[in-house]
Amino acid sequence: MHQSMAVVAVVVIVLVTVGGVYAGFVLVSNSPSTTCSSSGGVIQVVAAESFWGSLVSQLGGTRVNVLSIVSDPNTDPHEYESSAANAQAIANACLVVVNGAGYDTWALSLIAASNSQYQTILNVQQMIGQPAGANPHFWYSPYYVNDTVKAMYQDLVKIDPADTSYYTQQYASLNSSLAVYNARIHEIAHQFAGTKVAATEDIFVYLANATKLDLISPPAFMQSVAEGNDPPASSVATFQQQLQNKSVAVLVYNQQTVTPLTENMKVLAAQNSIPIVGVTETIQPKDVQFQVWMNAELLALQNGLDSVALGK
Numbered sequence: 169m170h171q172s173m174a175v176v177a178v179v180v181i182v183l184v185t186v187g188g189v190y191a192g193f194v195l196v197s198n199s200p201s202t203t204c205s206s207s208g209g210v211i212q213v214v215a216a217e218s219f220w221g222s223l224v225s226q227l228g229g230t231r232v233n234v235l236s237i238v239s240d241p242n243t244d245p246h247e248y249e250s251s252a253a254n255a256q257a258i259a260n261a262c263l264v265v266v267n268g269a270g271y272d273t274w275a276l277s278l279i280a281a282s283n284s285q286y287q288t289i290l291n292v293q294q295m296i297g298q299p300a301g302a303n304p305h306f307w308y309s310p311y312y313v314n315d316t317v318k319a320m321y322q323d324l325v326k327i328d329p330a331d332t333s334y335y336t337q338q339y340a341s342l343n344s345s346l347a348v349y350n351a352r353i354h355e356i357a358h359q360f361a362g363t364k365v366a367a368t369e370d371i372f373v374y375l376a377n378a379t380k381l382d383l384i385s386p387p388a389f390m391q392s393v394a395e396g397n398d399p400p401a402s403s404v405a406t407f408q409q410q411l412q413n414k415s416v417a418v419l420v421y422n423q424q425t426v427t428p429l430t431e432n433m434k435v436l437a438a439q440n441s442i443p444i445v446g447v448t449e450t451i452q453p454k455d456v457q458f459q460v461w462m463n464a465e466l467l468a469l470q471n472g473l474d475s476v477a478l479g480k
Contacts, residue, residue: 211327214261216275217245218451219307220292222458224265224320226342231331232324235261238272241452244424246396250274258282263323268293269304288323295319303391305449307458309374310350317342349459352466353378360417360473366410366437367420368430369393371447376420379469384416393425404429411436418442418472424449443472 213234215221221236228234235257238245258264258275259282266275268291279289293302296312306312321339325332357380365376366385371394376383386403393399399407410416411433419437421430423446437444445468451461 211263211324212261213263213265214257215265216272217267217307218454219458219461220265220267220316222451223313223317223342224263224324226345226457227317227320227335227338228324229334229338231328231334232263237275239450239454241424241448241450241454245271245449246394246425248272248274250278254278255281259284261287262327263288263290265290265320266292267304267306269298269300269302269306271304288327290316290319290323292316292319303370303373303394305371305374305394308371310346310353310378312374313346313458317346345457346459349463349466352463352470356381356466356470356473359470360477363473364416365418365420365473366407366416366433367422368433369422369425371422371425371449372420375466384410393422393427393430396425399429407433408436411440411442414440414442416442417476418445418469420445420447420469422447422449443475445469445472 210230211228211232213221213224213228213232215224215234215236216238218236218239221234221239225232225234225236237250237254237257238248254274255278258278261284264275264279264287266272266279266289268276276291279287292306292312293300293304296306296315298306306316317339321335324335328335353375357378361380362382364382364384365372367373367376367383367390368385370387370390373383373390386399386406389399389403389407392403411419419433419442421434421444434444445465447465448461451458453461
């Protein structure tokens with residue numbers, strides 16, 4: 169009798185394991201210990217967002233297989249809801265890159281649920297020493313990008329030390345490619361330091377600091393929009409007055425967090441001949457590299473600032 173019950177228990181365990189997903193829990197079909205320690209195999213990497221996925225993909229080259237989960241440039245990443253497929257991918261990944269700071273809590277929940285002891289987690293917010301409540305748009309800071317690329321390189325070397333020389337070559341190549349985007353940031357800073365600008369959301373704060381532009385739009389407005397809340401009435405009035413008085417050279421507009429209020433600011437800027445520079449949270453077009461996307465946005469910003477300086 170006891171032997172029969174034991175056989176039934178084994179069968180149930182096997183069936184649940186093969187099923188993969190049951191009652192909201194995701195089971196790992198391929199143990200990360202095998203995936204991560206295999207010599208000469210391709211490393212499975214999951215990036216919660218496409219901007220980090222692009223960078224780790226360029227670093228890993230042929231030695232990695234990267235899945236970027238949030239990659240649609242036409243949707244708001246703040247509103248993303250994970251799926252069972254996401255959970256399975258994260259559970260089986262050797263390296264998982266997350267942004268942190270409340271931007272991708274769904275990914276952190278899936279990591280905790282998978283509880284893969286051999287998995288390497290790169291949490292950008294923790295790695296750069298920022299608090300949980302910090303502005304989460306770290307990929308708009310060239311300094312945080314450089315820090316993250318270095319951390320990615322170090323993680324890949326730890327996971328696959330046999331291919332260290334390959335990753336070192338990839339790291340040098342990526343840094344060389346990022347130099348173009350970094351150079352444009354320095355160029356804008358040299359040309360337009362102190363120029364007053366506005367933004368509909370705090371996505372632009374880090375880049376404004378790097379380019380030495382004076383971002384004067386109300387912080388309460390920008391943060392509220394980013395968090396999906398209604399900005400204080402006083403911040404709305406101040407922002408409108410800044411645009412009506414032409415107090416800013418350009419308006420930076422987040423095209424992925426559009427609300428009637430941000431649309432109103434965009435219309436107001438256009439009515440007052442203030443150049444509008446569109447930015448996105450995720451890579452657009454989605455098939456280009458991180459630095460190509462960023463450089464295009466910087467070029468649009470530079471052109472907008474140029475047009476004002478030239479009196480056009």
